[in-house]
Amino acid sequence: MSGKTLSRKACSPLLLAACSWAMLSAAPATAEEVVNVYTTREPGLSAPLFEAFTKATGITVNSVFVKDGLAERVKAEGAASPADVLMTVDVGNLLDVVDAGVTQPVETAALTAAVPANLRDPAGNWYALSMRARLVYEAKDVKLANFHYEDLADPKWKGKVCIRSGQHPYNVALTAAYIVHHGEAKTEDWLRGLKANLARKATGGDREGARDILGGICDIAVGNSYYVGLMRSGKGGPDQKKWGEGIDVVLPTFEGGGTHVNVSGAAVAKNAPNKANAIKLLEFAVSPDMQHIYAQQNMEYPILAGAKVDPIIGDLGPLKVDPISLVDIAKARKKASELIDKVGFDN
Amino acid sequence: MSDATFEQNPGTLPGHTSLQLPGTKKVSRLLIGAGAVAGFVLLPVVALVEIALQGSGDLWPHLVESVLPVALGQTLTLLVGVGIATVLMAVPCAWLVATCDFPGRKLLDWALLLPLAVPSYIVAYSYLDVLHPLGPVQSAIRWGLGISSPRGLHLPDVRSVGGCIFVLSCVLYPYVYFSARASFIVQSAAALEVARTLGASRMRTILRIALPLARPAIVAGVTLVLLEALGDIGASEFLGMRTLTVSIYTTWVNRANLPGAAQIALVMLVLVLAVILTERWARHGARYVATGSTRPQAPLHLTGGAGIAAMMFCCLPILLGFVVPVLHLATAAAQRIEFSGFSGGILVETRNSALLALSGTLVALALGSVVAMAQRLTRSPLAVWFARIGGLGYAVPGTVLAIGLLTPLAGFDNAVNRAMTSLFGVSTGLLLSGSGAALVIAYAIRFLTIPIGGLEAGYSKLSLHLDMAARSLGCSQRATVRRIHLPLLRPALATAALMVFVDGMKELPATLLLRPLGVETLATHIYAEAARSTYEDGALAALLIVLVGLAPVILLARVSRAGVPTSTSRSPVSPSPAPDPR
Numbered sequence: 001m002s003g004k005t006l007s008r009k010a011c012s013p014l015l016l017a018a019c020s021w022a023m024l025s026a027a028p029a030t031a032e033e034v035v036n037v038y039t040t041r042e043p044g045l046s047a048p049l050f051e052a053f054t055k056a057t058g059i060t061v062n063s064v065f066v067k068d069g070l071a072e073r074v075k076a077e078g079a080a081s082p083a084d085v086l087m088t089v090d091v092g093n094l095l096d097v098v099d100a101g102v103t104q105p106v107e108t109a110a111l112t113a114a115v116p117a118n119l120r121d122p123a124g125n126w127y128a129l130s131m132r133a134r135l136v137y138e139a140k141d142v143k144l145a146n147f148h149y150e151d152l153a154d155p156k157w158k159g160k161v162c163i164r165s166g167q168h169p170y171n172v173a174l175t176a177a178y179i180v181h182h183g184e185a186k187t188e189d190w191l192r193g194l195k196a197n198l199a200r201k202a203t204g205g206d207r208e209g210a211r212d213i214l215g216g217i218c219d220i221a222v223g224n225s226y227y228v229g230l231m232r233s234g235k236g237g238p239d240q241k242k243w244g245e246g247i248d249v250v251l252p253t254f255e256g257g258g259t260h261v262n263v264s265g266a267a268v269a270k271n272a273p274n275k276a277n278a279i280k281l282l283e284f285a286v287s288p289d290m291q292h293i294y295a296q297q298n299m300e301y302p303i304l305a306g307a308k309v310d311p312i313i314g315d316l317g318p319l320k321v322d323p324i325s326l327v328d329i330a331k332a333r334k335k336a337s338e339l340i341d342k343v344g345f346d347n
Numbered sequence: 348m349s350d351a352t353f354e355q356n357p358g359t360l361p362g363h364t365s366l367q368l369p370g371t372k373k374v375s376r377l378l379i380g381a382g383a384v385a386g387f388v389l390l391p392v393v394a395l396v397e398i399a400l401q402g403s404g405d406l407w408p409h410l411v412e413s414v415l416p417v418a419l420g421q422t423l424t425l426l427v428g429v430g431i432a433t434v435l436m437a438v439p440c441a442w443l444v445a446t447c448d449f450p451g452r453k454l455l456d457w458a459l460l461l462p463l464a465v466p467s468y469i470v471a472y473s474y475l476d477v478l479h480p481l482g483p484v485q486s487a488i489r490w491g492l493g494i495s496s497p498r499g500l501h502l503p504d505v506r507s508v509g510g511c512i513f514v515l516s517c518v519l520y521p522y523v524y525f526s527a528r529a530s531f532i533v534q535s536a537a538a539l540e541v542a543r544t545l546g547a548s549r550m551r552t553i554l555r556i557a558l559p560l561a562r563p564a565i566v567a568g569v570t571l572v573l574l575e576a577l578g579d580i581g582a583s584e585f586l587g588m589r590t591l592t593v594s595i596y597t598t599w600v601n602r603a604n605l606p607g608a609a610q611i612a613l614v615m616l617v618l619v620l621a622v623i624l625t626e627r628w629a630r631h632g633a634r635y636v637a638t639g640s641t642r643p644q645a646p647l648h649l650t651g652g653a654g655i656a657a658m659m660f661c662c663l664p665i666l667l668g669f670v671v672p673v674l675h676l677a678t679a680a681a682q683r684i685e686f687s688g689f690s691g692g693i694l695v696e697t698r699n700s701a702l703l704a705l706s707g708t709l710v711a712l713a714l715g716s717v718v719a720m721a722q723r724l725t726r727s728p729l730a731v732w733f734a735r736i737g738g739l740g741y742a743v744p745g746t747v748l749a750i751g752l753l754t755p756l757a758g759f760d761n762a763v764n765r766a767m768t769s770l771f772g773v774s775t776g777l778l779l780s781g782s783g784a785a786l787v788i789a790y791a792i793r794f795l796t797i798p799i800g801g802l803e804a805g806y807s808k809l810s811l812h813l814d815m816a817a818r819s820l821g822c823s824q825r826a827t828v829r830r831i832h833l834p835l836l837r838p839a840l841a842t843a844a845l846m847v848f849v850d851g852m853k854e855l856p857a858t859l860l861l862r863p864l865g866v867e868t869l870a871t872h873i874y875a876e877a878a879r880s881t882y883e884d885g886a887l888a889a890l891l892i893v894l895v896g897l898a899p900v901i902l903l904a905r906v907s908r909a910g911v912p913t914s915t916s917r918s919p920v921s922p923s924p925a926p927d928p929r
Contacts, residue, residue, distance in 0.1 A: 036864055042875045043867075062864045065875055068600050069860045072750060076757035080764045080777050082864060096603050165587070167597045201506045203587030204475075215480030216497030217504070236884075237686050337601050341413040346589055347421075 035277035037063040039087035040070050041264055045298045046087065052293065053284050059277050071100035074269060083269040084278035087129075090169045091326040092333050094126045094265045103267040106279055114286035114304050118325060119263060128263035129285050130300040133225040133319055134174050135259075137247040139213050142220060147252045149178065149260065152222070153193025161197040162209045162218035166345035167337060170206075170224060170262065175340060176332035177260045180324050184335060191343045202346050207231060210243040221247075229299025229312045249316050258322035264300070378730055381721035384714045385736040388792050391751025392616070392739060395609045398750070403607030406598070410611070418594040421508060422577065425590060428512035429519060429576045430569050436516060436664045437523035438565060442557065443661055445531035448646040449654035455661040456528075457904030462668030463521045463846075464896030466853040466870070468581025469889045471514050472877065473672035475585075476679075478505045511586040515576050517668035522575070523568035524664075525903075530564035531557065536644040567800075570626040574619065578744040581855060585877075591615050592744045605750070612747040619742035623735075673893055679886035687884075693872070697891050700868040703783055703858070704851030707790025711847050712840065714791060715798025720828060723806045734803065738796030745793060745856035752789055752861065756780045781863055789857040794850050798843035805839025806832075841906045845899040852896050869895075 035053075039046060043065045050061035062082075066073060074083050074097075086097055097103055098121065105124035112120075119128035136152075138144050152161060164171065178187045195202075199218035209221025210231060230236050231244025251259050266285065268278045284290055291307035294300075299313055340346070437459075443449070444456050462470075476482050480497040494500050504510065534557060542552045558565075583590050591611065599608035649657050718737045722730040740748060760777040767775045779785050809832065817827040833840075855870045862871065869892045873885035 044875070064862065064864045064866070065859075065871065067859055067874065068596075068746070069750060069753070072605065072753055073757075073860060076753040077777060077780060078757060078761050080757075080761050080774075080781075082776065082781060092603075099603075165584075167601045169601060172601055200504050201587035203506050203585065208475075211479065211481060214497070215485075216499070216501075217480060237682065334602060337597075338409055338413075341409065344413070344417065346587065347417050 033057075033059045033274075033277060035059055035061055035084045035274050035281050036082045037061060037085045037087060037281070038070055038074060038083045038269075039063055039065055039085075040067055040093060041065075041087050041089055046294075048297050049285060049290060049294050052290065053281055056284065057277075057280060059280065061281070071097045071102055074102040075100050079271050081269065081271050082273060084272040084274045085266055085281055086269055087264070087266045089262070089264040090173060091128075091263055091265070092169060092173060092330045094121075094128075094263075094267065095327070095330045097267055098125045102270050104270045104272070104275075106268050106275075106282070108279060108283060110283040111279075111286060114283075114291075116303065116305070119265075119303050126265050126267040127282060127286070128265040128303050130264045130291075130295045130298065131261050131303055131321075132263075132298075132300050133251065133259050133261045133321075134170060135223060135225050135228070135316070136250050136252050137210050137213060137221045137223050137228070138250060139219045140246070140248055142248070144220070144250045147250050148255050149174070149252050150190065150255055151252075152220075153190045153197065155193070155196070157197040157220065159197065159199050160219040161194065162199055162212045162221035163194070163202050164204055164206060164209070164222075165202050166191070166195075166340040171202075171222070172333050172336050172340065173262050173329055174222075174260050175336035176329045177254070177322065177324060179332040179336055179339075180328050181254050181257055184339065187336070188339050188343060191339055191345055195343055195345050207236075207240065207243065210247045214243055214246040225249075225301070225313060225316065226299035228316065229310055232312050233299065233310075251317050251319060253320060254322060257324065258320040261301075261319075261321050263303070263326065264298075375725070377717065377721045378725050378727060378733075380717045381730055381733040381737075384718050384795075385733040387714070388737050388740050388795060390755045391743070391748050391792065394751040394754045395612060395743075395747065397754070398606055399609035399613055401606040403604055403610055406602075406604055406607040406610075410594075410598075410607075414589075414594055414598075417589050418591045421588055422590045422592075424508055425512060425515070425583070425588065426573050426576055428508070429515045430573055432512060432516035433520040433523045433572050434565065434569060437520040437568070438527050438558075438561075440661045440664060441524050441527035441561075442531050442553070443649075443657045445528050446534075446557075446644055446647060447649050447657060449649040449657040451658045451661075455658070455665070457901050458665050458669075459524050459661060460521045460900050460904050461665060461897070462518045463849055463903075464852075464893045464900045465518055465669060465672055466581070466855070466873075466889075466892060467515055467518045467575075467579055468585060468855070468877070469676070469873065469892070470518050470668070470672045471511075471582035471585045472889075473675040474505050474510070474514055477671060477675055478502075506585075506587045508588065511583055511588050514582050514586065515579060517664070519572045519575050520664055520668065522571040523565060526564040526568035527561055530561040534560055534644065539644060566626055570622060573622060574741055577615070577619065578742075580744060580746060595744065596746060599746075599750075608747070609750075612743065615744075616739075616742055620739075623738070623742065627735075673890070676886050676890045676893070680890045683884060683886055689887075692867070693869075693888060693891065696867050696869050696872050696888065697895065699866055700852055700870065700892065701895055703786050703790065703868060704848050704854075706783070706787045707794065707851045708844050708847040710787055710791040711794050712798050712844055715795055715802060715843065716840075718795075718799050719802035719806060720832070722803065723832075724824060724828075734799050737799050740792040741794065741796040743793075745854065746860070748793055749789060749857040749860040752785065752792070752857075753780070756785050756788070756861075780861065783863060783866065785861045785863075786858060789861055790847075790851045790854060793854070793857060794847045797846050797850070798840075801839045801843035801846075802836060805836045809835055838906050842903060845903040845906065849896045849899050849903075852892055 037046070037050070043063065046063065050063065053059065054061055070086060070088065074081050074086065077083070086103065088094055088097060103125045105121075107124040111127055115127045119131070120126065136144065136147060166172075166175070175187060175191065178190060182190070200212065206223030206227045209218070209223045210227070212218050213221055228244055228249050231240040234241045253259050266282055268275060268282070272278050285294055286304055288304060288307055291302040291304040295302040295307065296310045299310055301309055301313065301319065440455075440459055444452055444459065478484055480500070485497070485500065485502060488502075489495075489497070489500050492500070505514070538560070539552055539556055542556045543549070547555065577590070578592055580592050580596060584593050584596070592615070595608045595611045595615070598604050598611060715737070718730075718734050721727075722734050743751070756779045757777065760779050760781065763778055764775050767773050779788070813831055814827055817831050822830065853870065855874055858868055859871055859874060862868065869888045872888040873892075876885035
């Protein structure tokens with residue numbers, strides 16, 4: 001084969017690549033109104049909100065789902081960053097984004113009126129948009145009553161508890177809340193007790209807890225409230241409906257406290273090129289109709305007082321939110337994460 | 348070849364440096380090019396060092412006390428386990444397929460490569476489903492034993508060290524199979540026959556001659572396997588492992604300590620370099636056995652029970668690494684389509700995946716060629732270093748590489764943007780990191796070691812006499828490359844291209860962090876579903892990754908066999924498409 005044919009052959013994929021390259025960028029380059037969203041929340045969950053927003057305002061929403069490294073990416077992009085809105089789950093992640101210096105404070109009457117003071121940054125750097133509770137799933141024949149998080153370490157559950165990785169943000173936050181309630185020493189004991197009770201490695205997702213209960217691996221499992229809704233609603237398919245209906249759910253509380261909750265939330269990016277649209281999107285997300293839709297999409301609790309909660313979640317029972325501050329929980333995260341390592345929770 | 352000793356050790360050829368006499372200027376330009384490629388690969392590493400130097404507070408005492416002992420132990424267990432398992436699966440299969448004839452051999456020859464098309468995280472998801480108490484295997488066992496409740500039967504969980512070794516071995520063994528097979532195919536019949544005539548049994552011949560001759564190839568394959576296993580995050584994290592890579596990730600994400608994560612990553616990089624250098628050393632010692640007699644061995648005909656046994660043995664890895672997970676995916680995908688319909692978006696994602704992988708492949712191939720050619724044409728020790736540095740990207744876990752790339756890429760973008768804004772009043776935005784270019788760069792850096800290694804191996808089979816002949820017949824350096832090297836390196840180039848493409852299709856961590864607004868690929872789609880633990884929803888996307896990767900993998904098997912010199916096909920030293928000296 002001569003060099004000529006070789007280079008001709010090499011050219012065809014090159015040409016193909018060049019041609020299709022132009023199609024890759026989905027973001028239109030025209031001057032229409034846009035808002036760019038970087039989110040760690042799975043794209044399917046935010047889609048209905050974005051669609052409704054575009055329908056109501058004519059503003060196009062471009063989004064990218066970045067699981068980890070959202071703050072690093074926006075920071076690196078610096079002044080030229082196209083990001084307008086940063087959406088994350090877990091209050092710790094919200095604070096990380098603020099600490100990375102990539103947000104800006106915004107304050108509008110609509111936002112402060114809708115979002116309760118304990119669910120937003122006093123300076124306006126972030127606002128919670130929805131709330132989820134950390135619950136306990138149980139096998140149908142277990143019948144827990146008046147269950148406390150503290151009881152998870154009770155030796156009577158030895159070899160009967162399923163939970164995801166201790167280092168997962170949901171469990172780090174739960175452990176951090178334990179520290180806020182009881183101090184480090186007691187938290188370490190609790191973690192050791194819970195670790196001794198595990199039926200399998202601390203890994204997977206919360207839904208696997210329900211599946212493993214049904215599979216006879218464990219009797220109780222720790223999991224978030226919305227997974228129950230997602231499984232039982234049938235959104236996850238017939239198998240998951242079986243898992244969701246195969247368990248009972250209890251809303252545990254801390255002794256002398258309430259049920260541990262966390263939030264999903266949003267912030268306006270520091271260098272937002274479309275700041276006005278970003279604020280519009282945030283205000284839209286906390287409006288009464290959208291609060292119901294946004295929360296229902298992921299089977300969460302709305303943060304707007306009076307907004308409707310999905311009946312599947314409502315049926316789990318009344319939620320008594322733990323009164324300790326989210327910011328205090330976030331501050332205890334580092335210590336919590338270290339304790340989880342120290343007791344070898346995930347080993 | 349009568350001059351086999353010269354052929355096999357071109358480094359000792361007297362006066363070889365005179366090769367570069369006429370084209371010295373171009374050659375040094377090539378060296379500069381190779382240096383530039385090496386510098387390019389070093390960008391993210393330098394960025395990581397910079398991040399690491401920011402200081403990680405009081406992290407290390409904690410790491411040393413309660414993280415690293417476990418992480419090192421589990422990493423080591425995983426590597427040893429996967430290393431042994433892949434060799435045990437791959438080497439016998441490679442030997443059978445390369446030197447024997449038995450029912451189904453032709454099919455198995457390429458089918459043994461199929462697991463290359465399946466990402467490890469997908470195999471992990473599949474096996475959790477298949478082996479779960481509610482899954483088909485345990486249900487069948489319970490039915491057989493007459494146990495009614497899942498609580499009545501407790502079998503080992505796949506979410507364990509053993510499970511992770513199993514899953515990773517099932518998808519990674521093709522790397523060992525691929526290189527071992529190539530080595531067995533070219534093994535000289537003469538050496539093996541001499542052993543037999545001297546009275547060695549067949550088994551002894553295999554153990555004392557065939558295996559030692561194939562050792563460098565096996566070690567090269569195992570090195571790739573170990574690097575993949577070391578950098579794996581998807582399957583390892585999902586199955587509850589606490590490896591170094593998982594610890595890096597945890598330190599970064601859950602402790603919000605990026606400098607600390609970068610520090611662990613750099614420590615790991617040093618470990619990886621040690622592995623690579625050991626492999627180099629092992630390969631070096633055996634370099635001169637690469638070619639020799641071109642007469643292939645006559646295949647050993649296995650008939651009857653032996654033939655069936657050989658076939659079943661070779662089927663097993665394919666069954667475990669490909670058939671089971673893909674059947675599971677196909678079932679899940681069919682259920683999903685029935686349940687929630689077919690979304691057209693997935694076609695766009697398929698296009699994005701293929702396009703990004705293709706672009707990354709082209710860039711990696713171009714850069715790799717520069718590095719490998721610089722090594723061949725300049726024979727400078729510097730070029731060898733550039734090649735080693737060029738291969739570093741594979742040694743850094745994808746997530747870490749992506750973090751390391753963020754700063755230099757976005758820094759470049761911002762500099763251009765500022766310059767353009769101040770000079771022309773035009774804002775260019777994020778040229779690289781706002782487009783797919785960042786991803787193409789990431790893929791190229793991550794997988795550069797594949798074309799470099801492939802072309803090095805290809806070049807090692809081309810006698811320097813070829814270059815001398817071409818040059819003495821008046822070919823310029825450039826013409827020698829174009830008319831002699833490139834045509835003869837075609838199989839090596841094609842093999843590298845196909846491997847990079849398949850790896851690019853599967854790549855997840857860098858894609859997730861660096862892709863532009865509004866762009867999804869099949870891998871990110873699967874991840875998004877898996878992140879909500881609805882990975883069944885990702886089944887169709889997973890199936891598409893496998894399907895798109897299938898054709899290249901099958902091609903790979905054919906190209907690699909075609910490229911192997913035998914007496915029937917063309918030998919590297921007497922190329923059939925002989926370049927006419929004009």
